[in-house]
Amino acid sequence: MDARALAALAANPGCRRRALLDGAGVDKGALAQALGAPANFGQSQFAHQRGNSFEARVKADGGADLVRLLHERLRDGSEPPGPGAVATPDLTAPGPQGRTARTALALREATAAGRWALLDHPMVSLDVAGSPAFLEPDAVVVHPDGSWTVVEIKSFPMVDGSADPAKVGAAARQSAVYTLALERVASMIGEPEEGHPPGGGGDTAGPPSPVTLADRSPVRARVRPQVLLVCPKDFSNLPTAELVDVRKQRAVTRRQLDRLTRIEEIAATLPEGTTFDLRLTDDGRVPTRPVEELTAAVDAVDAAYAPECLSTCELAAHCRTRSRAAGRVEALGRGVRGELGGLTTVDAVLTAAMAAHADDAPTGDPAVDALRRAAALRAEALASRPEVACR
Amino acid sequence: MSLITTLARMEAVREGRAQPLTTVRHRHLSARPLAFVPLTTAGEAGAPLGALVGTDRDAPRLLIVAQPRDRDLRFAFLAELAEEIQPYLDSYADEVELEERKETDPETGKKVPVQVELCQDAPQLLVPSAAGVAFVRLLGRSMRFRRTAEQDPETPFPAPARVPLLGRWLTHYGERARVPGSCLLLSLTELLSRHWATGQSNLEDQHLGSLLAWIDPPEGVPGAEAALRAESERDANGQLRCPPAGPSTDPAFDNKLLAPAMSRYDAARAEASQGVAGGGARLRLAEAELRGLIESQLRPTWDALWRGVDLLRALPEGARVADRWKRDRWSYTGHRDRVRAGEPPQPKLDDAVTAAQKLAARETAQAQLEAHEALDDPLVMAGRRLAGEAFAGEVIDVEMAWSDAKVPRPRPLVTIRTEDRPHLAERVKLHRVTDDGRAQSGEFAGFADMDGADEADGADVAEGPGDAHGQGRALVVRLTGGMGRGKQPEPGTVPEKGDRVCWTLFEHAPRGGPELPDPESTPWTHGGPPDAAAPAQGPQPDPMTEEDYL
Ligand code: SF4
Numbered sequence: 001m002d003a004r005a006l007a008a009l010a011a012n013p014g015c016r017r018r019a020l021l022d023g024a025g026v027d028k029g030a031l032a033q034a035l036g037a038p039a040n041f042g043q044s045q046f047a048h049q050r051g052n053s054f055e056a057r058v059k060a061d062g063g064a065d066l067v068r069l070l071h072e073r074l075r076d077g078s079e080p081p082g083p084g085a086v087a088t089p090d091l092t093a094p095g096p097q098g099r100t101a102r103t104a105l106a107l108r109e110a111t112a113a114g115r116w117a118l119l120d121h122p123m124v125s126l127d128v129a130g131s132p133a134f135l136e137p138d139a140v141v142v143h144p145d146g147s148w149t150v151v152e153i154k155s156f157p158m159v160d161g162s163a164d165p166a167k168v169g170a171a172a173r174q175s176a177v178y179t180l181a182l183e184r185v186a187s188m189i190g191e192p193e194e195g196h197p198p199g200g201g202g203d204t205a206g207p208p209s210p211v212t213l214a215d216r217s218p219v220r221a222r223v224r225p226q227v228l229l230v231c232p233k234d235f236s237n238l239p240t241a242e243l244v245d246v247r248k249q250r251a252v253t254r255r256q257l258d259r260l261t262r263i264e265e266i267a268a269t270l271p272e273g274t275t276f277d278l279r280l281t282d283d284g285r286v287p288t289r290p291v292e293e294l295t296a297a298v299d300a301v302d303a304a305y306a307p308e309c310l311s312t313c314e315l316a317a318h319c320r321t322r323s324r325a326a327g328r329v330e331a332l333g334r335g336v337r338g339e340l341g342g343l344t345t346v347d348a349v350l351t352a353a354m355a356a357h358a359d360d361a362p363t364g365d366p367a368v369d370a371l372r373r374a375a376a377l378r379a380e381a382l383a384s385r386p387e388v389a390c391r
Numbered sequence: 392m393s394l395i396t397t398l399a400r401m402e403a404v405r406e407g408r409a410q411p412l413t414t415v416r417h418r419h420l421s422a423r424p425l426a427f428v429p430l431t432t433a434g435e436a437g438a439p440l441g442a443l444v445g446t447d448r449d450a451p452r453l454l455i456v457a458q459p460r461d462r463d464l465r466f467a468f469l470a471e472l473a474e475e476i477q478p479y480l481d482s483y484a485d486e487v488e489l490e491e492r493k494e495t496d497p498e499t500g501k502k503v504p505v506q507v508e509l510c511q512d513a514p515q516l517l518v519p520s521a522a523g524v525a526f527v528r529l530l531g532r533s534m535r536f537r538r539t540a541e542q543d544p545e546t547p548f549p550a551p552a553r554v555p556l557l558g559r560w561l562t563h564y565g566e567r568a569r570v571p572g573s574c575l576l577l578s579l580t581e582l583l584s585r586h587w588a589t590g591q592s593n594l595e596d597q598h599l600g601s602l603l604a605w606i607d608p609p610e611g612v613p614g615a616e617a618a619l620r621a622e623s624e625r626d627a628n629g630q631l632r633c634p635p636a637g638p639s640t641d642p643a644f645d646n647k648l649l650a651p652a653m654s655r656y657d658a659a660r661a662e663a664s665q666g667v668a669g670g671g672a673r674l675r676l677a678e679a680e681l682r683g684l685i686e687s688q689l690r691p692t693w694d695a696l697w698r699g700v701d702l703l704r705a706l707p708e709g710a711r712v713a714d715r716w717k718r719d720r721w722s723y724t725g726h727r728d729r730v731r732a733g734e735p736p737q738p739k740l741d742d743a744v745t746a747a748q749k750l751a752a753r754e755t756a757q758a759q760l761e762a763h764e765a766l767d768d769p770l771v772m773a774g775r776r777l778a779g780e781a782f783a784g785e786v787i788d789v790e791m792a793w794s795d796a797k798v799p800r801p802r803p804l805v806t807i808r809t810e811d812r813p814h815l816a817e818r819v820k821l822h823r824v825t826d827d828g829r830a831q832s833g834e835f836a837g838f839a840d841m842d843g844a845d846e847a848d849g850a851d852v853a854e855g856p857g858d859a860h861g862q863g864r865a866l867v868v869r870l871t872g873g874m875g876r877g878k879q880p881e882p883g884t885v886p887e888k889g890d891r892v893c894w895t896l897f898e899h900a901p902r903g904g905p906e907l908p909d910p911e912s913t914p915w916t917h918g919g920p921p922d923a924a925a926p927a928q929g930p931q932p933d934p935m936t937e938e939d940y941l
Contacts, residue, residue, distance in 0.1 A: 038623075044433035047645075050435060159529070160739040161740070307591075310595070324404075340397075377395065378395055380773065381770040381773040382414070
């Protein structure tokens, strides 16, 4: 699961179906396909190429440009990084666990070294509903003061200093997930058993050497709450950047991740033997599991469908069909429920609204009374068509 | 979403087709709009891929960029676009009427009436969706600072003639579209979803095909099913039958069809430039193939756009739409004058004063639009009544009264029986329109018995004596204006027993009548010279790099 998916998951924490499927590592895209309701997701190769070439350009030059961009945005009056001032530790390691461990080590070393470092595609992990999710930010910069900045590189443009707010918002939510994961790493190395000199020599990425107690000045690793969003400037391929404060998104994501029901708890409520196995043919291409069986398995877990799912969850087409078939009012929008009190289905709402004609006495239920008035006013206005309104 | 809209959506679910949200059309539709359906290359800062454009629904002009990475081809596209759009924009510039306007005389500082030109009509641009409006803005931004060789012989990549000019016009149209109720640049999704409630969410309504499927489903097919087909039905080749309304394309189209065709084009172009035998023919073939592909994605949206126009034209126009359109005509005329006066292109960012002015103007426009729509349309008014911002009912008593002033003025008390529950407090200002279309003001004076006598027991004003059993309540309104100048109200200005009246708590013409041009369209020839420090040619053009787009 990547950070985008996680941010989306956190956006709909009430959905047990998604929590379980994601937690269990089910390929929701394939599942949706097998259910006969494929998602309309997919990336154009043009967008992909453009994204890659832009990212490569931003990181060219050993990250010096990127760090300079970050330094410029900080406006803290500190010395700009000189030539060769940015360390770029090697992060290769086998497997996600290996890469996560390697990243943590590199972060600790770079933090202790007290100089600029750029971690290119590090890997961090986050506990999601009881199981680990591995995440790969575009980059993390370690500052000489031991603080860390998440870097998010996007290929949508910043025209005259501002970008599409919806896209910036999505990037901020995604980056907030990285800051959360990094905070865990920071808390583990924040109070090292051995102190490290803050300035350090020229050598950086090497293993920290034990120092005497007198030199001890504990490194305080911390994750900066502003992430650096790097985008193409105007209509060019030149990078420009803005610091985006993600404190709010981070708090929301943290709270919602905490609320995610633990997967075991959800699984425990399922009928014995529930599985989302598609029973793929030997070449792994064609699912052989009967659709009804699969549907039953999926429907055994409660969902919380809202139209926002359409852009965030592969299963949305399926869940929408189900939600509509059940006549649920949320299918018309998440906000709709609020004004309808205890009425949860379209039928119930329409029945309550229409009853007004037979019996005008107030029901005592403010939602029902408001609906009746709305229905009566609407009917009156429609009947007066096409007269001019209001004289 | 208001409760009344929610209800309409649920009715749409039940009926299997969209339900009206209005009884009239609240936006101006030109008799000869220019439709513009653009496509961009995925992932690029709005690098155009192609467009259908024109005023004739049966004969749109197809423009494509066979290789969006090629600057010359992009410029050629923009030049053709300007060729198509600019004459249309210009064609409204010369038919004018004269309007009188008050202006400050620079010498005496006095307000003096002057005659100014106002274009009789204005060009209207229609795009499929809100993303199309944003794209117009982006195109405008990318084009208006370009320099033609004529403007600047030294410029490294001279833009074709008319391109910077069209950039300024598109910028103007894009800015104007931010003003609530303005109609110079409109998207069909916004237009249609203003007038109909579908059985799906706002988010799903962004899809033009699916929105139309609800409003006008094929015979015997429920809206939900038709919408689902529009959204997701694919042919044997995995291509959407109803391509997205752009400007982004469907990734499956990009990957399966467009990318291979572009590679063929690139190869043929390389061959042709090397003089390989038959290269030229292959290049033409490859280009024709791309044209066909891009048109296949554009044409369904083009047709959908005009279908939407038909549906909207079938609605009668609201009575106050023409007033608002007049503001659009001012806006168009103002920009015409700016261009003619040789003003530089609009700046990249507004200065603080301009930004504040625009914001204020938009707020006024919003309030005015809401008032207009309610007054033009009982269904919109019903929403305001439900929200407690208006009430309608029958006059059950009228009592003449006068003010205590030295010259007493008529202040009749009108008692109205209503089932509405307006949010009234003592002396709240009220507004209505009289039968002959004049504005009348009043204030809330208290509750009365249902037989019309004043309420004696001083019941709680906010709630009032209530009769929640469907008989309604009686409210007393003191008329304070709209009765002429005399001691006796002019005939016909005071409602009579038995009349139906509708009072609103909101003003009908919040600040500024339709006669004033908006600040944005006050040409500097009328409002003083532009910032003297600004460079005469406007801001420097964007620097260009090899990998630039647009
Ligand atoms: S689409 Fe379904 S599974 Fe996915 S988040 Fe929405 S309700 Fe949950």
